[in-house]
Amino acid sequence: MTPADVVFLFLGAVTLGSAVLVVTTRQLVHAALWLVVTFGALAASYLLLTAEFVAWVQVLIYVGAVVVLLLFGIMLTRAPIGRSEGLDSANRPVAIAVAAATAALLVTVVVAGFREAYVELGDPPAGTSGQMGASIFRTWVLPFEVLSLLLLAALIGAIVLSRREIQPPGESSDERPTERPTGPGRG
Amino acid sequence: MHIVYPAVVAALLFSVGVYGVLARRNAILVLMSVELMLNAVNLNLVAFDVWLGDALRGGQVLTLFVIVIAAAEVGLGLAIVLLVFRNRQTVQIDALRDLADRDAEPAERPEQVSTEIS
Amino acid sequence: MTTSLLAAPPATPLAAGEAPTLEAFGLDPWWLILAKAVLIFVFLMLMVLFEIWFERRFMARMQNRLGPNRVGPLGLLQPIADGLKLPLKEDLVPRGVDRPVFILAPALATMPAFLAFAIIPFGPTVSVFGHQTPLQLADLPVAVLFVLAMSSLGVYGIVLGGWASASPYSLLGGLRSSAQVISYEIGMGLSFVAVFLFAGSLSTSEIVASQERIWYAVVLFPSFVIYAITMVGEVNRIPFDLPEGEGELVGGFHTEYSSLKFGMFMLAEYVNMTTVSALAVTLFLGGWRAPWPISLVDGANAGWWPVLWFMIKLLLTISFFIWLRATLPRVRYDQLMKLGWKVLIPGALAWIMVVATIRVLRNEGISTQQVFFAVAIVLGIYIVASYLWDAVRGNRRDAEEQEATAAERAGAGDSTGGDPMAGGYPVPPLDAPHYHGRNSTSKEVNRA
Numbered sequence: 107m108t109p110a111d112v113v114f115l116f117l118g119a120v121t122l123g124s125a126v127l128v129v130t131t132r133q134l135v136h137a138a139l140w141l142v143v144t145f146g147a148l149a150a151s152y153l154l155l156t157a158e159f160v161a162w163v164q165v166l167i168y169v170g171a172v173v174v175l176l177l178f179g180i181m182l183t184r185a186p187i188g189r190s191e192g193l194d195s196a197n198r199p200v201a202i203a204v205a206a207a208t209a210a211l212l213v214t215v216v217v218a219g220f221r222e223a224y225v226e227l228g229d230p231p232a233g234t235s236g237q238m239g240a241s242i243f244r245t246w247v248l249p250f251e252v253l254s255l256l257l258l259a260a261l262i263g264a265i266v267l268s269r270r271e272i273q274p275p276g277e278s279s280d281e282r283p284t285e286r287p288t289g290p291g292r293g
Numbered sequence: 294m295h296i297v298y299p300a301v302v303a304a305l306l307f308s309v310g311v312y313g314v315l316a317r318r319n320a321i322l323v324l325m326s327v328e329l330m331l332n333a334v335n336l337n338l339v340a341f342d343v344w345l346g347d348a349l350r351g352g353q354v355l356t357l358f359v360i361v362i363a364a365a366e367v368g369l370g371l372a373i374v375l376l377v378f379r380n381r382q383t384v385q386i387d388a389l390r391d392l393a394d395r396d397a398e399p400a401e402r403p404e405q406v407s408t409e410i411s
Numbered sequence: 412m413t414t415s416l417l418a419a420p421p422a423t424p425l426a427a428g429e430a431p432t433l434e435a436f437g438l439d440p441w442w443l444i445l446a447k448a449v450l451i452f453v454f455l456m457l458m459v460l461f462e463i464w465f466e467r468r469f470m471a472r473m474q475n476r477l478g479p480n481r482v483g484p485l486g487l488l489q490p491i492a493d494g495l496k497l498p499l500k501e502d503l504v505p506r507g508v509d510r511p512v513f514i515l516a517p518a519l520a521t522m523p524a525f526l527a528f529a530i531i532p533f534g535p536t537v538s539v540f541g542h543q544t545p546l547q548l549a550d551l552p553v554a555v556l557f558v559l560a561m562s563s564l565g566v567y568g569i570v571l572g573g574w575a576s577a578s579p580y581s582l583l584g585g586l587r588s589s590a591q592v593i594s595y596e597i598g599m600g601l602s603f604v605a606v607f608l609f610a611g612s613l614s615t616s617e618i619v620a621s622q623e624r625i626w627y628a629v630v631l632f633p634s635f636v637i638y639a640i641t642m643v644g645e646v647n648r649i650p651f652d653l654p655e656g657e658g659e660l661v662g663g664f665h666t667e668y669s670s671l672k673f674g675m676f677m678l679a680e681y682v683n684m685t686t687v688s689a690l691a692v693t694l695f696l697g698g699w700r701a702p703w704p705i706s707l708v709d710g711a712n713a714g715w716w717p718v719l720w721f722m723i724k725l726l727l728t729i730s731f732f733i734w735l736r737a738t739l740p741r742v743r744y745d746q747l748m749k750l751g752w753k754v755l756i757p758g759a760l761a762w763i764m765v766v767a768t769i770r771v772l773r774n775e776g777i778s779t780q781q782v783f784f785a786v787a788i789v790l791g792i793y794i795v796a797s798y799l800w801d802a803v804r805g806n807r808r809d810a811e812e813q814e815a816t817a818a819e820r821a822g823a824g825d826s827t828g829g830d831p832m833a834g835g836y837p838v839p840p841l842d843a844p845h846y847h848g849r850n851s852t853s854k855e856v857n858r859a
Contacts, residue, residue: 110294118302125306125329129313134321135512135574141325142567144306148332151299157339160356162556164335167360170563170596172328172367174589177570179321179371181586183378187509187577194316195387201315205308212304216297223296225344235553235613241350242357253361260365267372 110227114154120147132193134185138177145169156231159238299340307333320374320384324367331363436550436616443539447548451528459681463490465726466733473737494674502670505577512575517668517675520568524682527561530554530615531689534699534717546699546718547616554615555603558690559596562645565683566592569647569654572676573664584663587744588647588654594751595644595651601759602637605766606694619698628695633762635695637755639731642687644751646680648732650739651747688728696724753801754794761790 124143131137145168152161242250306329313326335356342352378384439447464479464487471478479486504513534546551557566589573585607613609630610621618627628635644651655663662668665676692698699717700706702724710716742750765786772782 108294111298114294114298114302118298121302122305122309125309128325128329129309129317129322133509134319135509135571137322137325139512139571141328144329145332148336151302151336152339155294155299155339155343157343157353157356158551159553159556160335160339160353160360162553162560163357163360165560166556166563167364168328168332170560170566171593172364174563174566174570174593175367175371176321176325177574178586178589179324179374181574181582182375183321183384187507187575190319192385193319193322195318198316201312204315205312208311209305209308212307213301216300216304220297220300223344225294225296225346227294227343235556237350238353238357242354245349246351246354249358253358257361257365260369264368264372267369267376 110154114151117147117151117154121151132189134180134190134193135177135187138173138180141176142169142173145173154227156227158231159235296340296344299336303333303336303340306330306336318385318387320377320386321371323386324370324374327370328363328367331359335359436545436547439544440542443542443544444548448529451548452525455525455528455682455685458685459678460490460494462681462684462729463493465729466736469730469733470737473734497674497677498671500670502672503667505667507577508667509575509577512571513667514672516568516572516575517672517679518568519571520565520679521675521682523561523564524679524686527558527686528682528689530557531686531693532616532619532698533721534715535712537715545616550614550616553613555607555613555618555690555694558686559600559603562599562683562687563592563596565679568676568679569664572668573654576664576667578667580660580662580666581664584654584660584666588664591644591647591651591653591747591751594748595641595755598637598751598755598759599641599645601756601763602634602641603694604759604763605631605634608763608766608770615693615698618694619700622697622700626695626697628697631695631762631766633758634766635691637759637762638691638695640750640755642691643732643735644747646683646687648680648684649736650742652741653744653747684729684732685725688725688732691728692721692724696728749801749805753797757797758794761793765790 121144124140124147127140128137128144131140145164149161149164149169152158152164310326310328310330310333313329314323317323317326338352338356338359342350342356345352374384377389381389383389467489468478468486479489482488482492504510529548530550532545532547532550536543536545538544569588569592570585573581573583573588576582606618606627609627610618612618612621647654653663654660655665657663660666665673668676699712699721701708701711701717701720705711705720711720768786769783
């Protein structure tokens with residue numbers, strides 16, 4: 107065991123522990139916070155694997171934007187402070203079984219296949235910004251462009267979805283739910 | 294570093310995500326679980342890319358692409374969730390079964406209409 | 412930890428006064444790194460004290476007042492008196508808040524602001540007790556990305572503080588800030604791209620080194636303007652201080668905070684201001700390099716002198732913030748979003764295209780000036796046209812909306828029912844304490 111192995115195992119434990127908390131906690135906002143811990147630990151793992159650029163992009167996009175968006179959604183859908191009831195559905199035992207089976211299968215395969223795989227880290231670093239830039243804009247430029255198109259489509263889609271005045275013909279735009287005071291989470 | 298460590302962590306993280314997607318009812322928590330699964334894939338990609346030492350950096354580039362797709366996915370997903378919340382006042386995914394392909398049992402109709410679960 | 416992860420093959424020690432490159436980092440002995448970290452911390456704390464005093468005095472002069480002048484000479488000790496007073500106040504934690512998050516939030520707001528300063532270069536390589544070392548705690552090949560990541564972490568303190576307070580004002584402030592910081596961070600990131608294109612590096616020391624001939628604020632003026640606007644939005648200062656706008660939201664996200672926790676939010680705001688100002692100096696204003704006439708003097712860019720130039724530039728940038736605060740009113744929220752998404756981001760994208768085109772053409776040996784003018788004209792037409800289009804369309808839309816709201820008011824009286832998407836804009840529910848599930852407890856208390 108090299109020091110890198112020890113550090114990675116620690117980070118992996120943090121990742122998995124907080125991930126488990128994400129899917130088990132009874133408080134919505136705390137789930138988002140544990141998700142931040144998971145992503146942070148993963149970013150540290152990438153740093154350890156010398157994938158520096160990916161690590162900071164992970165922090166920037168996942169921690170900085172995706173989870174903030176999720177928090178935004180949580181707050182707009184009226185998450186209560188404290189425990190919320192009914193975050194887990196009735197098929198929890200089945201979910202546990204499926205997840206355990208997935209874990210068993212994947213871990214068995216991975217351990218069987220890569221028990222001996224070993225990489226010397228650090229020299230040279232695997233993912234500096236220069237290398238990444240060169241390879242994205244030379245080799246992978248077509249997927250990159252396609253991806254930009256996808257992002258644009260997603261952006262437009264999100265705008266269209268959240269505008270009220272765009273509706274199928276025949277429906278009036280003033281149609282809004284009237285029985286609001288009886289929404290969930292009251293009383 | 295032994296590559297099997299990140300691989301095992303990624304496999305377990307993926308299973309945690311699978312559990313979350315199957316067991317959670319809140320749509321936003323399901324989105325979070327999907328993110329966990331995507332991140333498990335990312336960890337795999339980075340680890341094996343470092344292991345292979347590929348000159349094209351395929352694994353890491355693909356990781357960046359997955360991150361971008363995840364951002365797009367969350368943006369759209371949240372727009373949908375907020376729209377659903379606006380119309381139904383709930384984000385409990387098992388309460389949203391209007392599109393389900395089931396035998397129309399008259400006894401079940403009232404339960405469907407009332408979106409109040411909590 | 413970051414320094415140990417740097418690609419740092421043993422390089423030859425640099426002579427004093429040379430601009431450091433990436434290889435110069437990661438060679439310091441541990442005590443020097445520690446001393447640098449402590450010094451940066453102390454520097455930031457002193458800057459906060461100074462900024463509070465400076466802001467009050469400077470603004471007072473602009474408004475024909477004197478400002479604080481009782482404690483110490485020229486009122487210089489006023490911020491210290493304030494700083495001592497704050498922790499001695501009663502630390503209120505309202506009932507019904509999410510305690511761990513409520514306590515965590517101020518710390519989360521403060522820490523990233525301090526961390527981001529680690530990569531700001533204060534000066535060139537100097538000699539400290541016989542060690543040649545750059546005046547910069549750490550440098551990364553992706554240093555600017557690190558700053559962006561840290562500034563995006565800073566939003567957590569505000570969002571979580573706003574949410575955990577269980578108050579509608581705080582919640583509104585937190586929501587506003589999350590949307591604002593994400594939007595303005597895109598513009599900020601895009602404004603950096605042109606700098607990266609010119610400098611060919613993301614490391615701050617190399618960006619400073621590449622501005623030896625001319626500042627990027629001159630060459631990349633549009634980028635600088637975009638950054639100057641987005642940096643104000645990023646640190647929630649007037650005119651973009653909507654998350655805490657006291658005219659509308661009492662105190663916004665920190666309404667429920669008191670004592671030391673409130674002090675930490677204040678600290679975070681001022682440290683953030685210092686950080687983005689220092690970043691503006693580093694990326695656009697030549698960093699620690701002497702301004703033009705002085706730079707002709709031999710030795711102006713050597714030894715400890717650059718720290719002076721850096722400080723002067725930093726203070727000027729900070730005065731710009733204060734000047735803005737004394738001059739401009741707060742913008743409306745939809746104006747803020749419109750500016751961010753419809754002007755800054757498209758403008759930044761167009762400018763990046765222009766810069767990239769010019770770089771390519773220069774690489775191919777075509778005279779750049781003609782191309783530059785042609786592109787500048789096209790860009791100008793585009794910006795003017797987009798403004799006009801938006802203005803015309805916006806007016807029409809406003810009129811329609813007014814009609815619609817008038818009709819609505821005539822029809823139904825209670826349009827303030829708390830629709831989360833009232834008028835097409837996402838509005839958080841205004842009955843927050845109720846849905847926060849505190850209804851039952853308050854009833855119980857009433858009963859008891």
